Amino acid sequence: MIAPAPRNVDVLIIGASLSAAACAKRLVDAGLETVVIERKKLPRHKICSGILSPRGHRFLVENFGPLPRETMHEPTSCRGVTFHFPKAPSIDIDFIGGPTPHLYRKHSDWWAIKRSGVEVQDETSFAGLETAADHVLVNVTRRGRPEQFRAKWVVGADGPTSMVVRALYPGYPASIPWFLVGQKLHDIVRCPLDQAYFHFWFHPGLGHYTWSHARDGRQIVGVGFDVGHNFDAAHQNVVKYIGKRHGVELGPARDSEGCGENFGLSLINRYVFGKGRVLITGQAAGFLNMMAEGMSAALHSGAICGESIVEAAFHGEPAQYVYRRAIHSEVRRCSDQWNPLLIAFGRPHEADVWAALRKLSWSERMMVIGDVVMFVRLYAKFKWGRQILGQSVERLLSGKYDARRWW
Numbered sequence: 001m002i003a004p005a006p007r008n009v010d011v012l013i014i015g016a017s018l019s020a021a022a023c024a025k026r027l028v029d030a031g032l033e034t035v036v037i038e039r040k041k042l043p044r045h046k047i048c049s050g051i052l053s054p055r056g057h058r059f060l061v062e063n064f065g066p067l068p069r070e071t072m073h074e075p076t077s078c079r080g081v082t083f084h085f086p087k088a089p090s091i092d093i094d095f096i097g098g099p100t101p102h103l104y105r106k107h108s109d110w111w112a113i114k115r116s117g118v119e120v121q122d123e124t125s126f127a128g129l130e131t132a133a134d135h136v137l138v139n140v141t142r143r144g145r146p147e148q149f150r151a152k153w154v155v156g157a158d159g160p161t162s163m164v165v166r167a168l169y170p171g172y173p174a175s176i177p178w179f180l181v182g183q184k185l186h187d188i189v190r191c192p193l194d195q196a197y198f199h200f201w202f203h204p205g206l207g208h209y210t211w212s213h214a215r216d217g218r219q220i221v222g223v224g225f226d227v228g229h230n231f232d233a234a235h236q237n238v239v240k241y242i243g244k245r246h247g248v249e250l251g252p253a254r255d256s257e258g259c260g261e262n263f264g265l266s267l268i269n270r271y272v273f274g275k276g277r278v279l280i281t282g283q284a285a286g287f288l289n290m291m292a293e294g295m296s297a298a299l300h301s302g303a304i305c306g307e308s309i310v311e312a313a314f315h316g317e318p319a320q321y322v323y324r325r326a327i328h329s330e331v332r333r334c335s336d337q338w339n340p341l342l343i344a345f346g347r348p349h350e351a352d353v354w355a356a357l358r359k360l361s362w363s364e365r366m367m368v369i370g371d372v373v374m375f376v377r378l379y380a381k382f383k384w385g386r387q388i389l390g391q392s393v394e395r396l397l398s399g400k401y402d403a404r405r406w407w
């Protein structure tokens with residue numbers, strides 16, 4: 001079979017998610033011919049709790065307009081996060097500025113992509129690329145058939161397991177730790193956990209990342225666990241624990257799903273922004289805020305990526321150079337959330353941690369600190385401590401994070 005001639009476009013974006021929608025909006029508004037390819041059929045399912053941060057909410061409204069009802073699950077909003085500890089009392093931490101939407105990713109992402117005005121080709125997978133001085137040749141597989149694009153710029157917005165990143169840096173996946181997360185949706189017999197909050201457990205006996213929240217009349221119970229460990233056993237352990245500790249009674253789980261996560265890159269400032277005419281954005285680049293909140297950073301980094309390409313297209317500066325300069329603002333926002341100096345002396349989060357702590361007595365606050373320290377020890381094996389401290393000092397002295405650590 002003879003492959004058809006490559007299609008010429010200004011920009012090809014891989015992955016039809018929120019970072020892609022934000023990036024596409026900037027490119028389409030500037031009049032650049034842009035195509036998004038998505039491997040799944042659209043609208044596509046995406047595993048996600050869907051709790052949008054206030055900044056992410058503002059971005060969506062300002063760029064795409066008010067959110068239609070179908071872009072949200074029930075309950076339609078979330079007031080904040082409830083932290084639970086083995087010994088300390090649980091604390092409710094409210095979002096600053098009030099409740100935010102509980103997004104139904106299948107519909108919200110599709111809505112944002114459509115609102116960007118970009119052309120989309122679904123059931124089309126990225127299959128590889130060849131870079132040249134003035135273009136990038138991209139191989140894709142569209143409904144089983146090979147096709148090619150010849151793009152002036154390519155954007156990898158294809159999420160944590162990005163094939164675009166793998167094509168640029170074959171050694172990269174083996175050089176970072178991978179995390180697995182899984183969730184099951186249960187029928188509810190009795191659930192005293194407040195439905196208005198996302199619940200998170202700082203409990204070393206439960207796993208790296210343990211959460212629960214209400215969705216469409218059912219209860220999600222999720223757990224992060226090491227590669228090689230058994231999801232069902234880790235999940236069952238959490239169900240048993242929340243039953244005993246919080247009186248939660250759940251019926252059988254009807255849906256179960258999981259995925260791999262590149263968690264950790266924003267903690268240690270090891271982002272991946274691409275090479276030459278290929279730019280990486282969203283979670284593929286390593287953006288993940290605290291509580292695995294990645295949508296606001298995906299939106300903002302996607303927009304910065306799009307703006308950098310527009311700048312390159314109209315003013316001739318290399319897009320990669322512009323992007324790496326402009327992305328410092330988003331790196332600061334994201335990595336600040338993990339920066340111990342800023343957590344202790346600043347306010348890097350969009351939820352009011354200090355207001356919640358002020359409601360506790362001094363001895364209860366000490367219990368919280370003790371429980372968090374015990375929990376954080378779970379992560380000791382990744383040897384991130386020194387890197388986090390080094391980057392925090394760099395941020396204190398220079399006002400930004402060290403760009404030489406980026407891929």
Ligand SMILES: Cc1cc2nc3c(=O)[nH]c(=O)nc-3n(C[C@H](O)[C@H](O)[C@H](O)COP(=O)(O)OP(=O)(O)OC[C@H]3O[C@@H](n4cnc5c(N)ncnc54)[C@H](O)[C@@H]3O)c2cc1C
Nearest residue numbers: 015017019039049050051125126158159282283293294295
């Ligand atoms: C269990 C869980 C819960 C989460 N909860 C929250 C939350 O409550 N709040 C929050 O803000 N964040 C949450 N996150 C994180 C959030 O989902 C991500 O950070 C965010 O979706 C990243 O957006 P993105 O645009 O970078 O890419 P993604 O949303 O990952 O999308 C990438 C897209 O690229 C497509 N793609 C991948 N490979 C290819 C290919 N080869 N060719 C073509 N297309 C491809 C995918 O199908 C997908 O559509 C959660 C994540 C998980 C796993």
